[in-house]
Amino acid sequence: MPENSPSRLDLLRFLENVQVRDLQRTRDWIATEEQHQALETARRPAPPPPEWLIEHGIGTGRLPARVHTGQCWDTRTHCKPATADQARRALAEGVSACPHCRPDTTLGLLDRGRHVRSRCGTRR
Structure with a gap:
């Protein structure tokens, strides 16, 4: 070089x-x-919130625990979106309705002739 x-x-x-x-x-x-x-x-745009939610328990199997409306303030992290038919089916199978948003009332599943006790114990 x-x-x-x-x-x-x-x-x-x-x-x-x-x-x-x-x-x-x-x-x-x-x-x-x-x-x-x-x-x-x-x-x-953000996707619209689901109309119905099914809250699942924790642990193995994660069974449904409560049904909520999509706007319920008392939902937890274990919720999955559901259709109205899935929410009705879950309620019919004995899954609890959220006492705050009352999806059973919204879905028309309560017997209108029966009185439901509210949280304070008075009849509605």
């Missing part, structure tokens, strides 16, 4: 610098694309 040409080590360091810049440019493109995707996701 002529005396004034760069050494092998200098050439390898130059190559490393080029690759580091290319890697940074690729990372910048990725970050830009992630921002675009986040904006697109934020622009999409």
Whole structure:
């Protein structure tokens, strides 16, 4: 090699610098694309809440514990969306109705001739 040409080590360091810049440019493109995707996701309307929820217990088997309307404030993390037919079926099979949102009343499953005791013990 002529005396004034760069050494092998200098050439390898130059190559490393080029690759580091290319890697940074690729990372910048990725970050830009992630921002675009986040904006697109934020622009999409949120899906409507489910009309009915079935709350499941914890542990093995996770059996249904209560039925709720979709707007109930007393739902927990173990709820799954349900159709009106699934909610009716669960109530008919003995799953408890939430005492706060009263899905059994909303679904028309209460016998209108029977009096139901409210939480304070008075008849309605």
